[in-house]
Structures are given as structure tokens and as C-alpha cells.
Amino acid sequence: MKKAILSALFVGALFFSCSKDDSENVATVEYSFDTDANSGLMFKDGDAVATMTSEAMRFDIGKVLRVKAINETTIEVANFAPVDIEDATILVTIEGQPKPIKLFKIKKIRAHGVKEIKYPFVEKTTNFFDTENAEVSLSQYRTTGIATTKVTFDFTGETELIQKLKLAAKLKWKVKPHDFDPTHDPNNNWKDNVTAADFRRYIGFIINNAYLMQTEEAKNAFLEEPIYGNDGVTLMTLEEKKVAFQKFIDITNINGGVVVNVSGLGGGATFGVANHVLHDYLTKDPCFITIHEMGHMIGYNHDSSMTYPKKIDNVDRGATVAIGKIYTQLLKSDAFPIKVKNYYMPSDLLL
Template sequence: MKLIIRTFIYCLFCVSCSKTDIELTTYSFETDENVTFMFQDDENIEYLTSADRIYEISQLIRVKPIDNYTIEIANFAPFDFEDITITTTVAGIETPIKLLQIDKIKAHAVHVISYPFTNGTSKFLNIDNKEVNLSQYRETGISPNDVTFDFTGEGEIFDKLKDLEKLKWTVKYHDFDPDNNPDNNWAEDMSALDVRRYTGLMINLGVVFASDTFKDAFLKEHIVGNDGTTVLTLQEKETIYQNLLNKPRFNCGRSVNVSGLGGGATFGVANHVLRDYITKETGFVTAHEIGHMIGYNHNSNMTYPHKIDDKNTGFSTVTSRIMNVFFENDWYPVTLENYYTPTDF
């Protein structure tokens, strides 16, 4: 019996050692020599608003296969990330695999690399720390149709961002005035400054709406439907809240002459909102336009507040209130302290 136990312990030790011998290939993307940067002032509007710059709010580190052998890694946050693990799920392999480690990736940085298994190790660990051999892909690579990616990390910034995984938002920056018509309410050209600011606004909006703090407050709020009188039930408010989380698309532009424009997939806010959100609540405008996006008109207090017993009620009211809670508790991921070009404000 003692021999069996000793043998078992020895085997465990050997397995443990073999696993610790498998080290992830590590990268650092932080200099002009090994990265390019998105949303810079010399970038033309066609590229600023191109499909290549579409991303999911839950995937601020977007990993995209270019072909069977190379991937693009892009940071859509306006702050640096450190100590990230990129995981991949490959068709036919059930458990996600730890693919590579990133020591640091600068704000809005983009870099293209070869898959680590094409010119390095073929041994990896999955997220259960079990060995996976990818040598079968060394020559053929992996079809872009057969692979997806995610990222993980630990620390304060990841704690602040974790609720973004609840959101289905896909974000695109959009030129709503391609003909530069001065008679409408859209900026004639989106600028790189607009987009840089917007990347932070969308993150901070997302964490507010995805938070349990906001959800609890919204479900308790007095909400009136599109007829201006019918008070919505708890079940109806739960449906609204789920529609907010599941909104599939935000086409983001900058409005002029008015503070905001919204409806369908259109989300526009004025320069003062893009300038101010990092230091003060902007719920009156942002929630109003998102209220339109999820189907509510000006009769409903999902847009403009309604007064009940001399107190404002509605979507924008509760949004403003919870935004202030986030400021008071330092819960926002994007701040003047970590935003990479604070002169934008």
C-alpha cells in the first residue's frame, strides 16, 4: 500500500512538472516598432469608420484570424492592458486552449503575428491545465472559420470590466453625413478625436448598464410606456432591461446642433457629451438616445423624465443617478488617470 501511494505521488509530481514545463509564448506590444495604432489624428475618415474597426464591447481585446497562419490582435480600449492570456477555441477541440500571453498592449494598438504553433512549441495547456498538442496544425494552420478567441486577466481593471460580458453590443463608428451637408444635425466629418473619446464612453456606458446596481435601480423605477400614461410592470421592465443588454448594434456618430440623436442602431451624441463623460454624468443625453434605440418615443419616460410628486422619474433619471454612484465609488474603467491621451479632454 505504501509503495502504491509513493508511486502515485511520484506520478503526480511528474505530471505537474511536465505541465509547468509548458510555457506560453509571451509578447509585448508597446512600441512604434512592433505595433501600429488606431484612431490617430492622421487617419482618414474612411478608415476610422471602416468595417475593419467594428468590435464587440465584450471583446475589447479583439483577436481576428487573418488567414490560416496569422492573427491580428487589437486593443479597442483607450488604456493599456497588462498580463493578458489569449485563449482560443478550435473546432473539434472541446475545451478552450491558452494560446499566448501578452505582457502589455498599448491603448488602441494593433499587431499581426503568426500563430505560436507554426514556428514554436506545439504543446499548450487548455483552461483546465491539461496538455493539448497542436502539431497537426503546424503545416496546415487553422481555417479562420474554425477558430474563435477570448482573453482573460486578473486585477482591478478586469474586475471593473467583467460585466461587459453580459452585453451583446457591436460598436461601429459611423459617418452619418458623407455628403457634408451643413443643413442636417450630423458632424460633417467624424474625427479621430471623436472616436478615441467614444471608445471610452462606450466602455463606461456599458459597465453602468450591465451592473447589478443599475439593474436593481431600473427595475424599481417608475417607467411609463409610449402612450405617456401606462405604468409598466416589473416583467415589462425586465424585458426592456434585457433588450438594453442585447442591443446588437451601435452605429456611433457625432451630432451637432442637438445634444444627441438616436433610433434603431443609430447612436449620436454631441461634442460636449464626448468631452464631459469622463468627469461628469451624461445620463440625460445618453439614456434618452438609447431609449429611442430600444423603441421608445417622447411620450415615454424612457426618453424625457416625467415628474411624479415633484420628482423626476425615468430611464435618464436613474442612469444619471447610477452614473454618479460610479463616480463616487471609482467604479469606472476609463478615467483621466488611465486614458492614454488626456489632452483629448
């Protein structure tokens, strides 16, 4: 296969190129969103809290590289992960098309990078491959575009990071940074004046927790652990634990915030943790707090060892203990997608 660079040019401040693929009819469009010249940044220091916590900032945990339709001809590409992502392929599913289509490739998108672009079929090629490498023409949409209600997007790739990020697609979590104290009430346990650094760290924290909870190791440790139900005296059956673990997976909306005076607050869609948790999660097991609060989110109280461990044969047992051991193992094996060495803002790790 002969591969030749057909073009490499600037349109405004956006860098892209087209390269010949396996067919003479298909030229794959490639973009880079890795500098101030070709992309913006989310969660910048000084960004308005209202901007960072708007509903538009909610993202699917399995699609941290999010693409959404702005209008019929324009899409937004946003990397919600606090790490750079390279060699990603953006897929579009169009109503009426039998297979997802490989829309374009991203050579690199920087951590929290964001950019609006025109669909490639509007300004560049109209010939693409679907996910089974059959050629597809999108020329019918060149002038009209596609209604926003008729498209959905995903991403894929072969890098280790992308493979790990995509494992979170098993979960239903939709995450939004949240300000629980917009009036700065001194009588509650929510942080006043939450910052971009808080949300940068929180997003890395929630991505790693999603990676933890999708592992078979975490599930098996939970199912094998003796866990008391809400009465505090009756051990849950295996079937009850299976139902409970699935509830962790099936959590839908997560409004993430930062607490003070306590280590965490959780219940319903609320999942808040203290800054010491956000400081330590890349090097220490936070499950005593995180699984405790998630336990509240799925309906368990403080009598249950879903939240606080209980002694059995003079040994602490419960959900936080069992899953915490897996978190520690994943840290030791350097398995998490977000790490000290790839987190893009080292100064955040000192806060």
C-alpha cells in the same frame, strides 16, 4: 516551480519571450505590443475616416481586446480600449478541441495598439495548456494552420481592469465608429469631418456605458423606478420594465457617431452624442442624454419617461434619472474601467 526565461529576441520589430510553465513540455509565449517598434496604432490623428469607420473596425463590447484570424496562419491582435491593457491571456477555441486553449500571454498592449502575428504554434511552441491546465498539442496545425472559420478568440486576466472590461460580455453590443455625414450636408445634425479624437473618446464613452448597464445597481434602479410607457399616461409594470431592460442588454449593432446642434440622436443601430457628452462622461453623469437615446434605440418615444423625465409628486422620475444616479455613484467610487487617470491621450480630454 522553477521559472526560467528561455528566450527574448526580436523577430522583425516584434518582442516576445517564452517562459517555462508548470510542465517541462509547455513554454508559454509572451508578447508585448507597447511601442512603435512592436505594434501599430488605430485611431491615429490623421487616419482616413474610411479606415476608422470600416466594418473591419466593429468590435464586440465584451472583447475590446480583439483577436481575429487573418488567414490560416496569421492573426491580428487589437486593443480597442483607449487604455493600456496588461497581463492578458489570449484564449483560442478550435473546432474539435474540447476546451479553450491558452494561446499566449500579453505583458502589455498599448491603448489602440494593433499587430498581426503568426500563430505561436506555427513559429514557436506547439504545446499549450487548456483552460483546465491540461496539456494540448497543436502540432497538427504547424504547417497547415487553421481555417479561419474554425477558430474563435477571447481574452482573460486577473487585473482589475481586465475583470471590469470582461463584465461587458453580458451585453450583446457590437460597436463600430460611424460617419453619418460623408457628404458634409449642412442641413443635418451630424458632425462634418469626424476625427480620430472623436472616435477615441466615443469608444471610451461606450465602454463605460456598457459597464454601467451590466451592473445590478443600474438594473435594480431601473426596475424600481416608475416609468411611463409610450402613451405617456400608463406606468409600465415590473414585467414590462424587465423586458425593456433586457432590450438594452440585447442591442446588437451600435453605429456610433458625433452630433452637432443637438446633444444626441438615437434609433435602431444609431447612437450619436455631442462632443460635450464625450468631454464630460469621465467626470459627469451623461444619462439624461445617453439613456434617452438608448431608449429610442429600443423603441420608446418622447411621451415615455424612458426618454424624458416626468413629474411624480413634483419630482422628476424616469429611466434617465434612475440610471443617472447609479452613474454618479460609480463616478464617485472610481469604479469605471475608463478613467481620467488611465485614458491614454490627455489632450483629448481638453477638446
